[in-house]
Amino acid sequence: MRLIRLKEVMQVTGLARSTVYKYIAEEAFPKPVSLGERCVGWVEDEVQDWVVAKIQERNLAKSAAGRPDRLRLAG
Incomplete structure (x- = not known):
């Protein structure tokens, strides 16, 4: 098990510091x-x-929504 600090959390998720803490407060992170x-x-x-x-x-x-996950190219 590895613990990571906030800087790495932000890099992994792409979230800003304030958003990380907002999601924690909302119990969504x-x-x-x-x-x-x-x-x-x-x-x-x-x-x-x-x-x-x-x-x-x-x-x-x-x-x-019925959208395909990948675009299909005509061949």
């Missing part, structure tokens, strides 16, 4: 683990699972 008085980290697997869930939501939305 993994909660950080306290590492000290003013230091937190996130469980890397939990952040990766969140990203995968977002991808799956996107794919389900495409399927529900």
Whole structure:
């Protein structure tokens, strides 16, 4: 198990610091683990699972709308 700091969370997710904390407050993002008085980290697997869930939501939305996942080229 690996803990990652905010900078890496932002790189992995593409979210800004304020958005990460907003999603945490909304219980829509993994909660950080306290590492000290003013230091937190996130469980890397939990952040990766969140990203995968977002991808799956996107794919389900495409399927529900009847849009193909890939463009087909005429050949």
